[in-house]
Amino acid sequence: MDLADLAARVERKTRIAVSSRDMERVLAALFASEDMWRIAELARIPLLALCAGLRALAAAGWVRWDTGLIRLTEDGERACALLGVAPAPTLDCPRCGGRGVETSLLRDVALAFHRVAADRPDAAQEFDQGHVTEETTIARVAQMWRHGDLAGKDVLVVGDDDLVSVAAALTGLPQRVTVLDVDPRITSFIGKVAKRESLRIEILSHDLRAPLPPSLARAFDAFACDPTESLPGFLLFAGRGLSALRGPGGAGYLGLTHAEASLSKWHAIQRQLVTWGAVITDLRDGFHAYVNWPYVETMRGWEHLPVRRVPGRREPWYRSALVRVELVTEAGVDLGVVEGDIFLDDEASTT
Amino acid sequence: MDLADLAARVERKTRIAVSSRDMERVLAALFASEDMWRIAELARIPLLALCAGLRALAAAGWVRWDTGLIRLTEDGERACALLGVAPAPTLDCPRCGGRGVETSLLRDVALAFHRVAADRPDAAQEFDQGHVTEETTIARVAQMWRHGDLAGKDVLVVGDDDLVSVAAALTGLPQRVTVLDVDPRITSFIGKVAKRESLRIEILSHDLRAPLPPSLARAFDAFACDPTESLPGFLLFAGRGLSALRGPGGAGYLGLTHAEASLSKWHAIQRQLVTWGAVITDLRDGFHAYVNWPYVETMRGWEHLPVRRVPGRREPWYRSALVRVELVTEAGVDLGVVEGDIFLDDEASTT
Numbered sequence: 001m002d003l004a005d006l007a008a009r010v011e012r013k014t015r016i017a018v019s020s021r022d023m024e025r026v027l028a029a030l031f032a033s034e035d036m037w038r039i040a041e042l043a044r045i046p047l048l049a050l051c052a053g054l055r056a057l058a059a060a061g062w063v064r065w066d067t068g069l070i071r072l073t074e075d076g077e078r079a080c081a082l083l084g085v086a087p088a089p090t091l092d093c094p095r096c097g098g099r100g101v102e103t104s105l106l107r108d109v110a111l112a113f114h115r116v117a118a119d120r121p122d123a124a125q126e127f128d129q130g131h132v133t134e135e136t137t138i139a140r141v142a143q144m145w146r147h148g149d150l151a152g153k154d155v156l157v158v159g160d161d162d163l164v165s166v167a168a169a170l171t172g173l174p175q176r177v178t179v180l181d182v183d184p185r186i187t188s189f190i191g192k193v194a195k196r197e198s199l200r201i202e203i204l205s206h207d208l209r210a211p212l213p214p215s216l217a218r219a220f221d222a223f224a225c226d227p228t229e230s231l232p233g234f235l236l237f238a239g240r241g242l243s244a245l246r247g248p249g250g251a252g253y254l255g256l257t258h259a260e261a262s263l264s265k266w267h268a269i270q271r272q273l274v275t276w277g278a279v280i281t282d283l284r285d286g287f288h289a290y291v292n293w294p295y296v297e298t299m300r301g302w303e304h305l306p307v308r309r310v311p312g313r314r315e316p317w318y319r320s321a322l323v324r325v326e327l328v329t330e331a332g333v334d335l336g337v338v339e340g341d342i343f344l345d346d347e348a349s350t351t
Numbered sequence: 352m353d354l355a356d357l358a359a360r361v362e363r364k365t366r367i368a369v370s371s372r373d374m375e376r377v378l379a380a381l382f383a384s385e386d387m388w389r390i391a392e393l394a395r396i397p398l399l400a401l402c403a404g405l406r407a408l409a410a411a412g413w414v415r416w417d418t419g420l421i422r423l424t425e426d427g428e429r430a431c432a433l434l435g436v437a438p439a440p441t442l443d444c445p446r447c448g449g450r451g452v453e454t455s456l457l458r459d460v461a462l463a464f465h466r467v468a469a470d471r472p473d474a475a476q477e478f479d480q481g482h483v484t485e486e487t488t489i490a491r492v493a494q495m496w497r498h499g500d501l502a503g504k505d506v507l508v509v510g511d512d513d514l515v516s517v518a519a520a521l522t523g524l525p526q527r528v529t530v531l532d533v534d535p536r537i538t539s540f541i542g543k544v545a546k547r548e549s550l551r552i553e554i555l556s557h558d559l560r561a562p563l564p565p566s567l568a569r570a571f572d573a574f575a576c577d578p579t580e581s582l583p584g585f586l587l588f589a590g591r592g593l594s595a596l597r598g599p600g601g602a603g604y605l606g607l608t609h610a611e612a613s614l615s616k617w618h619a620i621q622r623q624l625v626t627w628g629a630v631i632t633d634l635r636d637g638f639h640a641y642v643n644w645p646y647v648e649t650m651r652g653w654e655h656l657p658v659r660r661v662p663g664r665r666e667p668w669y670r671s672a673l674v675r676v677e678l679v680t681e682a683g684v685d686l687g688v689v690e691g692d693i694f695l696d697d698e699a700s701t702t
Contacts (some may be wrong), residue, residue: 008424017679021600028499084503084526089456091497093447100451100635102442146442148379152435175435249372265678267630274625278619283634284451328368 003062003083010052015263015346018049025087027062027072028051029078031087034069036318042088044258044285047349049281051304058306059165070207092286096100098137099287099322103135103142109170110138116170116193117163121185123293128228128351129161129183130293130345132255133316139287140253141167143322147282149222149251150174156216156244158208158225160238161186169199178202178216183247208240209338214323226255226288226320230345236338242276242331250327252278255320260347277329287322293350306342318350352411354434361403366697368615369400375436377404378413378423378548382431382438385420386669387658393439395609395636398700402655406431406586409657419579443637450638450673454486454493460487466522467544472536474644479579479694479702480512480534481644483606484667486543490638491575491604492518498633499524500573500602507567507595509559509576509588512537520550540656559591560689571595572660576672577606577639581696582616586623587689593682601678603629606639606671611698628680638673644701652700669701 003020011018022045029042043050054070057063062076072080080086080334092098103110114134122131132140141164144150150168154176157165165179179201181187187203194201204213223244227237234256241252256266270280292311296302311317343351353369362369365644373396378503394401405421408414413427423431431437455459465485468509483491490496492515495501495597501519508516516530530552533537538554545552557564574595578588585607591601607617622632647653662668694702 017627019600019679021677024600036569086499086524087500088497088499088502091453091493092454093444093451093453095446096444096451097453100444100447101451101635102444105440105442142442146439148376148437148439151437151439173437249370263630263632263677266632267625267628270621270630271625274622277618279614279621280615280631280634281446282610282636283631285633326372326614328370328615 006053006056006060008322009051009056013052014049016046016049017074017262018045018053020204023050023053024083026050026057027080027085030063030072031102034071034146036070036305036309037311037315039070040259041317043321046262046347047259047301048304048347049262051301051306054306057126070307078315087307094294099284101139101142101146103138106138106142106171109167110134112170112197113138113167115140116166116197117214120163120182121189123161123295124183124185125295125298125351127183130290130350131161131163131251131287132226132290136288137162137164141171144168144222144224144253144325145173147251147324154219156180156220156223156243157330158223158240160190162226164224165190165201166193166199169194169201173292176202178204178220180204180206180208182207187292208236209342211336212240212244213321216244218244218246220250221246222251222253224253228343229257229260230343232338233342234269236342238269238273239276239333241310241324242278242327243335245331247328247330248327250326254323254325256323257318259318260349262347265347267328273325277327277332278325279328280323281326282324283303283321285321286318289316290318291316292318299350304349356373357404357411360407361400362402367397367400368613369396374404375401377401377408378431378436379439381414381421381423383441385422387421387656387660388662388666390399390421392668392670397613397698398610398652399655399698400613401421402652402657420660421658423635424509429453442583450490450527450635452490452497454489457489457493457522458549460584461485462517463521463548464518467517467548468679471514472540474512474646475534476646476702478534478663479667481641481669481701482512483515483577483639483641487639488513488515490519491515491673494572494641494675495519495575495604496522496524498602498675501665504572505570506591507531507571508633509592511541513577514541515575516552517544517550520552521548527553529555529571531555531557531559533558540586559587560693562687563595567595569595569597571601572597573602573604579694580608580683581613581694581699582619583689584693585620587619587686588683589624590627590686593629593678594684596678596682597679598638599678603676605674605676606675607671608671610669611700613698615700619623624676626683628678629676630679631674632677633675634672636672637670639671640667641669642667642668657699675678
């Protein structure tokens with residue numbers, strides 16, 4: 001039994017692209033933790049592939065979890081030594097958590113943001129929501145500022161359970177902040193906050209399966225979104241965002257996970273972004289940390305977990321990369337009306 | 352006169368793709384500094400485009416440098432206010448310099464590396480050399496370790512004036528470290544260091560214009576390189592590196608600047624990488640800082656500078672992004688023998 005066999009077995013089972021390198025990432029994570037959610041965070045492969053991978057490793061006698069802790073067996077440790085699989089150290093900078101960005105200039109904004117976000121709506125399964133920590137939203141806004149995509153700019157937020165529009169408006173820097181969301185709880189919450197805090201935020205209720213209202217096409221300098229991660233769903237968010245940009249030099253911020261997207265899916269996404277005329281200017285893995293959503297036990301991945309423990313709300317394991325793209329040509333996006341479910345593919349686990 | 356006009360003028364003059372957004376980056380840099388090299392660092396556009404851009408701004412009356420300092424005029428400040436161009440803050444984390452990676456676990460390696468690197472060869476113009484700071488080399492090795500591309504792995508370094516092979520071998524973690532370089536001063540220096548420090552480093556003299564020796568094809572888990580930045584030159588380094596990887600899961604580390612590569616060139620590079628079956632898993636802009644090379648006054652860009660001051664050796668302005676790619680399929684690289692100069696294109700300024 002080698003890693004390529006295991007990977008092929010998992011791939012057949014899950015219909016998710018899994019390489020022997022992915023299996024190696026699972027084993028390296030097992031050196032670092034015995035906890036289901038920490039392993040999920042460290043392994044950086046789709047959660048459903050991880051679950052199937054752990055079962056395949058258990059069938060090979062390399063892993064066991066009868067105590068509730070997920071552990072390499074002696075056979076597993078021997079196999080790792082033979083295969084040259086070594087623990088990977090966590091080398092995130094302790095000050096910025098590996099994000100690289102300093103947020104102290106935004107301290108007052110962060111304080112105000114914590115205050116207004118305290119009574120935000122809970123994440124809703126219906127819209128595949130799951131919001132990032134408040135600290136993450138501030139870091140994302142700092143990243144936009146640093147890149148010149150905030151001050152004096154027209155910014156569109158495409159789907160905003162992360163409340164990026166609120167944090168961006170609280171800085172007082174953008175010229176225009178517009179939000180699109182399909183969830184009336186989100187649009188009405190942002191509306192109330194904007195009124196109370198005297199923030200100029202333009203709020204539109206919009207289902208992204210329909211093209212953008214003509215008034216928003218080619219009207220913005222930057223957009224931010226945290227797409228659902230089925231391949232068509234992700235590309236729908238990204239494509240709508242790009243078509244809202246004025247043209248070359250316009251920038252987009254996207255979140256992309258490993259938990260629901262294999263590197264093959266990342267590859268398909270990047271191919272499409274490049275074809276649409278966008279270049280990736282930054283890709284910071286693990287930048288966004290998520291607050292655990294209240295529907296963990298009814299999400300698709302739950303039944304697949306070898307160890308079923310509900311993670312604490314503020315015990316982040318689900319992370320996503322921050323991807324910044326910039327148009328180098330006019331956006332060549334040609335997306336009409338899209339029908340049906342945009343949330344589901346083989347790799348989705350949190351819908 | 353608007354930014355689009357200015358950009359078009361610079362583009363005609365330099366044959367480098369320049370957007371109005373690029374001109375905006377120049378103006379934002381002028382808010383932050385009056386120094387030629389700091390402006391070059393902050394503007395993040397090709398140096399030759401920056402020089403032409405400054406001249407175009409001067410012709411428009413927005414910028415002057417008769418005092419040796421490069422300053423916005425009152426007209427320039429008014430134009431910026433009208434155009435909504437704002438200063439962009441430097442928000443690099445002060446602990447990790449924006450790299451996101453913690454290197455304290457490698458402290459002993461860093462001490463040994465500083466000792467052996469003290470008498471390294473100077474950067475040679477003949478091979479378009481220019482090495483990163485020692486701190487940067489350590490951070491790059493830490494990044495490889497964090498991603499599981501170092502411990503127990505077979506690592507190829509393609510061109511090594513940065514001495515990545517030495518730092519990697521000093522960690523004692525890789526299974527195999529191999530270096531290719533065309534410069535006999537580099538190969539003999541690494542050979543001497545390896546002997547003195549009892550490091551196992553395999554050293555080959557090789558001109559990258561020829562395909563890799565067959566013994567190196569599909570033989571490595573990871574490669575690292577800091578390519579020359581003409582488009583064919585960059586792709587030559589990247590392609591040779593990818594063809595040295597065993598297959599899916601193999602990883603490559605590349606450096607890519609703004610000083611010699613427009614975002615249009617970045618886009619062309621990314622398109623080719625994706626076509627070759629590689630996905631970008633990390634892209635950290637400004638990760639690598641360079642020691643100023645001794646041939647600044649004879650480099651191509653020198654004559655173009657509005658203000659000609661030789662920067663101090665340890666006054667980094669030339670930076671590059673760290674790009675990590677990973678194969679998701681077999682590498683589809685088809686590069687035979689390449690002839691002629693690989694260093695020069697319209698955007699090259701340091702050759």
